Amino acid sequence: MAKYLLLKHYRGGPQRMPDGDVPMDRWTPEEISAHMGFMDHVADTLRERGEFVEGQALSPDGTFVRFDGEGRPPVTDGPFAETKDLVAGWMVIDVDSEERAHEAAAFLSSAPGPGGRPIREWIEVRAFLEAPPTVTE
Amino acid sequence: MNEQLRELGPLVLGVLVRRGADFAAAEDAVQEALLEAVRRWSDDPPEDPFGWLVTVAWRKFLDTVRSDSARRAREERVVEEPAPGPSEQGDDTLLLLFLCSHPSLTPASAVALTLRAVGGLTTRQVAEAYLVPEATMAQRISRAKRTVGEHRLDRPGDLRDVLKVLYLIFNEGYGGEVDLAAEAVRLTRQLAASSDEPEVSGLLALMLLHHARRAARWAEDGSLVPLAEQDRSLWDTALVAEGVEVLQAALARDRLGEYQAQAAIAALHCDAPSTGETDWTQVLEWYDELLRLTDSPVVALNRAVAVGEADGPLAGLRALELVPASVPRRTAVAAWLHERAGDLAVARTLYAEAAGQATSEAERHHLTRQAARLAAHAP
Numbered sequence: 405m406a407k408y409l410l411l412k413h414y415r416g417g418p419q420r421m422p423d424g425d426v427p428m429d430r431w432t433p434e435e436i437s438a439h440m441g442f443m444d445h446v447a448d449t450l451r452e453r454g455e456f457v458e459g460q461a462l463s464p465d466g467t468f469v470r471f472d473g474e475g476r477p478p479v480t481d482g483p484f485a486e487t488k489d490l491v492a493g494w495m496v497i498d499v500d501s502e503e504r505a506h507e508a509a510a511f512l513s514s515a516p517g518p519g520g521r522p523i524r525e526w527i528e529v530r531a532f533l534e535a536p537p538t539v540t541e
Numbered sequence: 542m543n544e545q546l547r548e549l550g551p552l553v554l555g556v557l558v559r560r561g562a563d564f565a566a567a568e569d570a571v572q573e574a575l576l577e578a579v580r581r582w583s584d585d586p587p588e589d590p591f592g593w594l595v596t597v598a599w600r601k602f603l604d605t606v607r608s609d610s611a612r613r614a615r616e617e618r619v620v621e622e623p624a625p626g627p628s629e630q631g632d633d634t635l636l637l638l639f640l641c642s643h644p645s646l647t648p649a650s651a652v653a654l655t656l657r658a659v660g661g662l663t664t665r666q667v668a669e670a671y672l673v674p675e676a677t678m679a680q681r682i683s684r685a686k687r688t689v690g691e692h693r694l695d696r697p698g699d700l701r702d703v704l705k706v707l708y709l710i711f712n713e714g715y716g717g718e719v720d721l722a723a724e725a726v727r728l729t730r731q732l733a734a735s736s737d738e739p740e741v742s743g744l745l746a747l748m749l750l751h752h753a754r755r756a757a758r759w760a761e762d763g764s765l766v767p768l769a770e771q772d773r774s775l776w777d778t779a780l781v782a783e784g785v786e787v788l789q790a791a792l793a794r795d796r797l798g799e800y801q802a803q804a805a806i807a808a809l810h811c812d813a814p815s816t817g818e819t820d821w822t823q824v825l826e827w828y829d830e831l832l833r834l835t836d837s838p839v840v841a842l843n844r845a846v847a848v849g850e851a852d853g854p855l856a857g858l859r860a861l862e863l864v865p866a867s868v869p870r871r872t873a874v875a876a877w878l879h880e881r882a883g884d885l886a887v888a889r890t891l892y893a894e895a896a897g898q899a900t901s902e903a904e905r906h907h908l909t910r911q912a913a914r915l916a917a918h919a920p
């Protein structure tokens with residue numbers, strides 16, 4: 405029983421997405437509906453299994469902000485070496501094992517895209533740090 | 542009244558299940574009976590609350606069975622069930638625990654079902670304790686009930702499964718309004734009262750001895766305090782004494798098992814006025830025993846710590862070589878043994894690496910501080 409964050413990335417992960425380079429605004433409405441329907445199906449399946457914790461989609465526009473010293477304007481965005489990576493959405497699951505978390509992430513990543521082919525989007529899987537167990541030593 | 546209902550609910554469920562009721566239907570019937578009790582008892586409390594609940598729950602169960610024609614076959618079976626004998630007041634906790642720890646359930650489901658059906662917690666309380674939404678926990682429990690319903694309990698289950706589930710609950714740390722460690726102790730006490738298996742006492746002793754040290758495991762700022770640095774005056778001596786007593790009675794039965802061996806190690810720690818005065822030779826002997834019983838790599842890791850204390854850090858490092866690299870906390874133990882051996886630069890690197898592998902924030906901060914403490918020895 406451990407919680408994992410599944411992070412959907414807009415632009416990819418370790419390598420470019422093999423089949424997901426076509427931006428969604430160039431998909432047909434049917435392809436978009438099929439994609440959204442699949443995402444709901446993933447969440448429903450996880451709910452039925454008692455594994456779903458929460459999930460949200462995020463706007464593609466993100467701004468990087470940081471403290472830049474007393475009385476100075478915040479530094480926002482850039483410069484970025486290449487493209488800046490943005491998170492499309494996230495889902496939190498609570499599952500029995502890391503293998504199961506990877507399986508759920510792979511399922512999420514098989515969402516259909518243009519032509520109904522799986523877009524094979526990169527999903528980053530991160531374990532939550534939890535309260536330490538009662539027994540350690 | 543809620544406290545009383547929480548105690549009675551699981552007992553009533555046990556009676557229904559023993560009478561042959563399908564688990565999921567019985568659980569629903571008990572919940573309905575409990576709701577009715579909440580509505581009616583404040584005005585008109587019954588003389589025999591347990592009997593009242595059994596009667597109402599059984600009636601509700603029969604209503605459901607009768608109203609469902611598809612269940613005709615089962616109704617006949619239930620009607621043919623022999624009338625309950627004098628054992629009606631007996632403790633059915635054991636039966637329920639076996640059902641809820643059924644090996645066909647995932648660990649998460651077994652834990653959730655046990656807390657709900659045997660612990661009498663509400664779904665909301667179980668959900669809060671595990672920090673998941675109530676709807677998620679409700680799904681988990683109803684799936685578990687369906688799975689259990691497919692298996693009619695015709696022979697006693699494996700006690701080891703029950704003990705494993707109870708230990709999982711104990712180990713879960715704590716969140717929400719329910720203290721899971723205390724809940725696990727309570728359930729294990731109940732089980733120990735209705736079983737004469739020494740391993741049940743072994744597990745109870747182990748929990749009591751760990752539980753006794755709980756107040757000393759955390760500093761005021763919430764950081765983790767390792768065993769060696771714990772303020773031993775904070776240990777609950779009454780719980781230690783009880784744990785030791787339970788353990789001694791179990792060991793006297795001369796049927797050693799892994800929980801008894803673990804409890805013996807915990808007792809040796811509790812017995813020492815300081816880490817330095819711990820009887821590490823005896824601790825090591827118990828680890829050898831434990832390793833023989835379980836052959837677990839986690840035990841092998843803990844044994845390496847004991848070897849380090851009993852025979853010095855170099856011997857500890859040699860013992861560590863036999864532990865697979867994938868065992869959690871292996872790197873932290875390696876760091877500590879290297880520090881004791883005087884390889885401070887190696888220890889620093891290993892502490893930092895161990896911090897990256899930690900599964901809790903408190904542990905990660907603790908290990909990061911250890912690495913920072915040796916920062917002057919950066920390679």
